[in-house]
Structures are given as structure tokens and as C-alpha cells.
Amino acid sequence: MRRATLSPTAALEVWIVSPADGYGTSTPGIARLTALGIVATKVDGQSLRDIVREAGGQLMISVFPSSTEISVLAPGNAAGPLAQALLARVLHPAIDDAGFRDAKLRLAEQQAVASTDPDVLLRDAIFGGLFAGGPFRASTYGAPTVLKELGLADAQSYAVAAYVPANEIVVAVGGGLDEAALSAQIAQAAPSAARSQAMPASTRSQPQSTALNGGLADTGGVALGWAGPAVSDERMSTAMDFISDYLTRPDYGLVAKAIAADDPRADFNGQFITLRDTGIFYMTVAAGKRSPDATIAAINEAMAPLLRGPLSKPEFDRALAAFRVHTLRDTQTPEEMADNYGWYFSQGAPAYAPAATDMTLSSDYYSQAAALTPDIVFEAAKTYLSVKPVIATVAPRPLTPGTTSMLIEGTRQ
Amino acid sequence: MIARTLAATALAFLTLTAAAPAPDVAHFPQASTLRLPNGVIITAQISSDAPIASAAVFVPAGLAQQNATNAGIAAITAAAVLRTPVDNGKSLTAAAQAAGGDVAYTVDPEATRFEIEAQTSALPQLLADLAKALAAPDPSQFAAARTEVAAAAKSDENNPAMVAYAMVRQVRYQGTGFAFPQGGRSTSLTRLTVADMQRFAASYQYGAGTVIALAGALQPGQIDAVGKSFASWPARSAPQPPSVTAEKRQHEIVAHRNIQVPWLAVGYAAPSQFSKDFPAMLVIQALLGRGGDVHAFSFGSGGSAETADYVGAYYQYEARPGSFLIFFNGGSGDIDAGLKQLEEGISRLRSQPLPEELVTRAKKLALGDYYLSVTSLSDAAWLLGRSATSPDGAGFEDALAARISSVSAADIQRVARQYLADETVAVVLPVSSGR
Numbered sequence: 001m002r003r004a005t006l007s008p009t010a011a012l013e014v015w016i017v018s019p020a021d022g023y024g025t026s027t028p029g030i031a032r033l034t035a036l037g038i039v040a041t042k043v044d045g046q047s048l049r050d051i052v053r054e055a056g057g058q059l060m061i062s063v064f065p066s067s068t069e070i071s072v073l074a075p076g077n078a079a080g081p082l083a084q085a086l087l088a089r090v091l092h093p094a095i096d097d098a099g100f101r102d103a104k105l106r107l108a109e110q111q112a113v114a115s116t117d118p119d120v121l122l123r124d125a126i127f128g129g130l131f132a133g134g135p136f137r138a139s140t141y142g143a144p145t146v147l148k149e150l151g152l153a154d155a156q157s158y159a160v161a162a163y164v165p166a167n168e169i170v171v172a173v174g175g176g177l178d179e180a181a182l183s184a185q186i187a188q189a190a191p192s193a194a195r196s197q198a199m200p201a202s203t204r205s206q207p208q209s210t211a212l213n214g215g216l217a218d219t220g221g222v223a224l225g226w227a228g229p230a231v232s233d234e235r236m237s238t239a240m241d242f243i244s245d246y247l248t249r250p251d252y253g254l255v256a257k258a259i260a261a262d263d264p265r266a267d268f269n270g271q272f273i274t275l276r277d278t279g280i281f282y283m284t285v286a287a288g289k290r291s292p293d294a295t296i297a298a299i300n301e302a303m304a305p306l307l308r309g310p311l312s313k314p315e316f317d318r319a320l321a322a323f324r325v326h327t328l329r330d331t332q333t334p335e336e337m338a339d340n341y342g343w344y345f346s347q348g349a350p351a352y353a354p355a356a357t358d359m360t361l362s363s364d365y366y367s368q369a370a371a372l373t374p375d376i377v378f379e380a381a382k383t384y385l386s387v388k389p390v391i392a393t394v395a396p397r398p399l400t401p402g403t404t405s406m407l408i409e410g411t412r413q
Numbered sequence: 414m415i416a417r418t419l420a421a422t423a424l425a426f427l428t429l430t431a432a433a434p435a436p437d438v439a440h441f442p443q444a445s446t447l448r449l450p451n452g453v454i455i456t457a458q459i460s461s462d463a464p465i466a467s468a469a470v471f472v473p474a475g476l477a478q479q480n481a482t483n484a485g486i487a488a489i490t491a492a493a494v495l496r497t498p499v500d501n502g503k504s505l506t507a508a509a510q511a512a513g514g515d516v517a518y519t520v521d522p523e524a525t526r527f528e529i530e531a532q533t534s535a536l537p538q539l540l541a542d543l544a545k546a547l548a549a550p551d552p553s554q555f556a557a558a559r560t561e562v563a564a565a566a567k568s569d570e571n572n573p574a575m576v577a578y579a580m581v582r583q584v585r586y587q588g589t590g591f592a593f594p595q596g597g598r599s600t601s602l603t604r605l606t607v608a609d610m611q612r613f614a615a616s617y618q619y620g621a622g623t624v625i626a627l628a629g630a631l632q633p634g635q636i637d638a639v640g641k642s643f644a645s646w647p648a649r650s651a652p653q654p655p656s657v658t659a660e661k662r663q664h665e666i667v668a669h670r671n672i673q674v675p676w677l678a679v680g681y682a683a684p685s686q687f688s689k690d691f692p693a694m695l696v697i698q699a700l701l702g703r704g705g706d707v708h709a710f711s712f713g714s715g716g717s718a719e720t721a722d723y724v725g726a727y728y729q730y731e732a733r734p735g736s737f738l739i740f741f742n743g744g745s746g747d748i749d750a751g752l753k754q755l756e757e758g759i760s761r762l763r764s765q766p767l768p769e770e771l772v773t774r775a776k777k778l779a780l781g782d783y784y785l786s787v788t789s790l791s792d793a794a795w796l797l798g799r800s801a802t803s804p805d806g807a808g809f810e811d812a813l814a815a816r817i818s819s820v821s822a823a824d825i826q827r828v829a830r831q832y833l834a835d836e837t838v839a840v841v842l843p844v845s846s847g848r
Contacts, residue, residue, distance in 0.1 A: 003462070004462055005442055007788045008440065008784040008787060009785055009788055054778075056778045056779070056782060056784070075780060075781040075783075075784035077439040077780065078437075078781070176439060252510055321532075322512060325512065325513025325532045328463045328532075329513070329530060332789055359461050361464070
């Protein structure tokens, strides 16, 4: 729990560390289907979705390969009751027939939207190229064919296996939260301990020499991905975060600016994803006018200064100060802070979360950042980014008159 | 920005009658407010969450203060301010970004707003740099600024939601600059000169009417330093923008664009943000379909906000009078059915008081939207700045929440009757073959 004093809102989140494609046989989409079913199932005539909407809040489900996040952005005046509802429904999950049917419909809609989103397809292809097995290889949306076969019992079984105390953390960030009351609610809502199942291992793929085909999307695009350090190597992970900031931050990063300079319509994204075993650094460019080869050449050229040798001390000092400020700015809202805590918990490193800091920045993450040097950053770049990346492409699908992309943003519920 | 459908759920809401308790309210942090001798208002909300802070600087000339011949000059001037060298030849934008911060502008109906977010220790200097650039935007940046604005304006011309919004404003704000495209027209932009930019820059340099709102981990000395940067602004009051004659006729206007499905916007008059009717209109917005926030269609750095898929309600309350629009997109539902639902919903709002239970639920939604609109430092600075110009001062933030909670069924009916009539319908149709 953390206070955030300037916003009259509270971010309330439950994170469940579990494989998105299930335990045992890979079932892509099962985590998403289960979470959607939980928030749609009515208890005493109301679902969690109903309760949150009526209180003027927003409910969000985010599913990552190794974790599920169910969160509520609550107006400050409703934070207490919404925390109670979230905890009751997620820590003691129930899915009934009606909730399951609703979840299936919503997931089908999300699959349809995701199936043409170049960013989603490129990211999935990169992950699929870097991993030979485990949850990171599979799409978190799954395919319509798999969804069709899934039944209520599958979602219920997944909930029983995944939604257990050993896998869960509750994060609350905001102003005006009653910490004692919240703790009591958590204690009251916490289920009795149940045996958790092990997360399937994520095995790395052998390097591939050809570009992966991500399929057809709304626009064409290309992505590059590299495997990075595990989160336990905090020095290298922080260096990779610095590199990500230096290269990919919109309007600032070397690659971001290089792509935008010649092609303002191109949609560039990039980041280093901190993960428990193998971090991922990737960049995607969609809707650009360049060919994939030309895009890759532009990216390589923009990255070159970082791979040639250590940055000069003045440039490094400036960039490090900017990196600190960027990180603070990116973890400023209650939702951003809670997401950040939850993510690092799900990677087994809650104390390393950038959001776990204070005014003096005397925290694990910012200490690691302060200890960075040009040589450490160069070492990270050389180790992880000078190797051949995994490359994926998507092609633009033919236009279909009479259709327009739906407007639901992300998976906001 | 979240655009939601004006879905059946939103209007079906008008038929629900489940009991619900009256909403409580939350509270905003206390603010300090200082008025400099020249009239500039400095207001601040202090936190100790992290060593960063945000500033919103409102100068008293925006879209409404433009005219037919210089439409677009507000955006060009603001873009030139951001490009003005302030630190060893570095532009204001480059200086902010080099330190990890950022600076942006938005042209509001009656103000131009600059936002700076940075490490706390860097913010006073960046605001001092902004004050200098505001007073004298670099003439050599005019051409680049005009090119930047022209590109964004051209993009707006192909965005059906922006086109529909512009058409509604063209009818409802005749006589003010707010009736013109926010980035100007290509014909007027090409005729603009450096002298036009300098005249516009002079038109916002008034102490009274300028507000600097700060949010974040600031020390008193840093707030004082910000005040000193604006202490030399002339001690005079900004003139009132041209007034608008209320539109009492129904209009339907049609445009064609290269789009795949038809778009439609229905616009009504609405109370502006400091009107006594504002809280009731926010509740009506919650009843008719929550849409994006007041800046969903704003024009600023990087062009307009992303509105390509916008549907649902949009309440522009920073303009005087305000506007309330409902957007329909033929690609995301049946426009005829949506229009019918809208007409029925409005008819019901106007004809009789709603059940108390329904009003209570709508107030919760309106309150939720209000609170959820303030999550970042930049949100906090914006709300604080606008509150500082209200008759309530910074207390407006909490007062508005209390007023939303006090809205009655009779208030809703009265406000619906007063404003939700004489609509302007803007239709954007696909270009048919042969056109």
C-alpha cells in the first residue's frame, strides 16, 4: 500500500502469478477467459463489473504471459467499498454459466481486435521466436478455435489452480486510503492456503536466421527482439532500462527520433521488459512507409552510437539524470505505481520495483541507477544487443469496406 | 483518452430504478494561492510523493481571440514559443527534454495553456525560460511552427470526428475565433506573417488573466522563484473575448470525406464550467453516455488528440457558452437506432423529473468521472489552474464535487429543457464514386 496524495482516486489491484496458457497442456487464452468470467459472474445479483461501474470507477483486466492483473481505478469517495468488492470477488473467485458466456463473448471480441493489431502480432511473434516453450511463447488472447472448445469447467479449474494465496498480491495506491481497514479487509477476504502449481518453465529458442511471419494486420510492420538479463541481475536489468530509455522513449530516444524524423506517420514502440528469468528488449515499427529491411537498417544506424563504445561522461550524466526523471514521471499516477509494484511482484522482485521509493530515491532501483556508469551501460549493450535479434514482420491485410476498428481501448472493461 | 459507445446500456440506464445510497465525496489537497501585484495568479498543491512537479501556465488568449483572417495564429504562436531558444541555443522543448522533462501547449477556447513537467529542481528555471519565450517568441521559428501547425490542421480535415466537431462549432460560435478550425485553414495559414505572431503574443501578455498552477514536490522558495519569472508581466487585465449570440435555430450541415462509413455529431448548447448549471449538465452527460474528457478534441503540440474512433458524448465546457455533443460512427453501430435512443433519452429528461434512485446513480457516475479525470500531476495542475480562475478560487475543486452531489431531479429537468434543444446536426458522409 502506498499513498499518492494529489489524486482523489485509488488504484486497487490484485495480481495473480500464473501462466496465461494454463497448467499442463498449453491452452492460450485460458487466463484471460477466467478473469473475464470472474468479473462477469453475479453474486447477490451484481457482478464486479456492475459494482465498479455503478460507483463511477473503471475495471481493467490485463493478462501477461506469467501473470493476470485485475484492477479497479476507484474514485476516492468509493475506494473502501470497491476494495472490499474487488477482494471478495477475486480472492474467492466464482464463475457461473452466465458469467462464462459473457466472458466468452468478450474474449471473442478481444481476439478479433487483437488479431489485426500490428503491435500485438509483432510482440507475440517476437516472444514466440525467443521462447521454445512456456507461457511466453503463447498469445495471451488465444485463438478462436481454442476458445470454442473451452468450457466452464476449464475456467473453474484454472481459477482453482491459479488464484491461490501463494500466487497473489494486493496493491493499493492512492490518497485517503484507510490502511487499517484495508488490511482487515484483506485478512478477512484471504482464502485459506491452497497448494500452488509450479509455473511452467520458459525455455529459450535457438537463434533463427529468417524473419518470422506474424501474419496480416491493420498495417504492415516489423519488430526486433533480443533476450536480456534476468531480473535478479539488477545491475544489468537497470542498465537495460537505461538503454531502453535512451533508445526508445517517444520524442527522446535515438531510435524513436530517427524513425519519426523521416516518417512521422510510423508508429514506433520499444521497451525492455523486466522478467524473472529472461528479460526482453524489443522494438516495433508499424504503419511506416519504409520497407522492413530499410526500417531495420534505420534502427541499427540509430543504435550504433550505443554499441560503438561507452557514452561520453557528460552525455551519460545528462542521460542518466533524464532516465531518473522519466522513470519517476512514468510511475506517478496511482494506477502506474500500483501496476509497477504488481509487475515486479509477479517477477519475484518486489523490492526492486521503481515505484518502491520515496522523495530521497533511497531505494533499491534508484540505487542501482545511481551506480550505473558508461562502462556498465556499454557492457549491457554489447552483451545483449550486439547479437543478432529475432525479427518478425506483419503484412497489411486487404481493406474490407464497411468495417471500422472498434473503439474499446485495450482491455478496459 | 477513453471513448465509450453511446451504447444501449447508457440510455437503458434511464429506465433503471434500483435503490442506491447518496454519494460521499472525496477531497482534493489544500492549495495555496498568491496573486502578484500585476495580477498573475500563482497557485500550488504540494505533495511529497516523488521529486517531480508539473506546471500549467494559462495565458489569456486562445482560439476565441482569433479572427477569420488569422485563424491558426494561436497554435503557431504557441508552437514558436516551444521552439524559441532559451539555453545556449537550445529550444525550450530541447532544454526540457534534455533534463528528462517535457513541455507542451494546448490551444483552449479562451486561453493558450503550456504544460511543463520536470524534476522539481529544474522546474523554476524552465518556467523562467517559458516566460521569456512567451514574451518574445523567436521570429526565426515562425516558418517551422507554421509548417508544423499546417500539417496537423490538414490531418484534422481528414478526421471525420474532428470535421463534425468543427462543423458544429462553425454554427454555434459564429462571431468568435472558436468557430474556425483549431489549427486554422490552409488559406489563412499561408497568409500569416511574423507580425501576426508578434501581435498575438502581445495579446496574451496581461497580468490579470494569467495563471500558473503548480502540482508536485515543490518548496516555498521554488514557488517564489516562479512568481519572480512572471512579475514583469504588464499589470493590466485581459479583454473579454467576443461574445456569442445564442443559436436558436436547428441546423443540419453535411460534408463529404474519404471515409468508409458515415459519421454524425449532434450538438447542443450547454452551460460553461462556472455556470450554476454546470454540475447538473455533468450528471446529464453521465446519463446520456460518458465519453472523453474536455480535452478529447483539443489541438496542441503534435496536433489534435486521437479521435479517429470517438463515439459518445463530448462536453466542451471551457468555451462560453459550452457545447454538448453526441458522436455516432456508422462503423460501430446503427446510427438511426442511436439517434432514436438519443431523442428518446433527451425527451425523457425534458418531460419529467427522473426517479431519485436514478439521479443518485447518475451523480455517482458524474462524480467518478470527475475524480478519475485527475490522476497525474499534469491533471492536478490543469484542474487547479482552471479552479483558480473560478469565482470560488481553488476551492472550486471540492465545491464542484459537493454541487454534483446536490443535483436534484428538478435541476436535471430544468437544465435539459433550457439547453437540450435547437440542435445542430453535422453529418460527414463517405465520398461516393464519381464525386
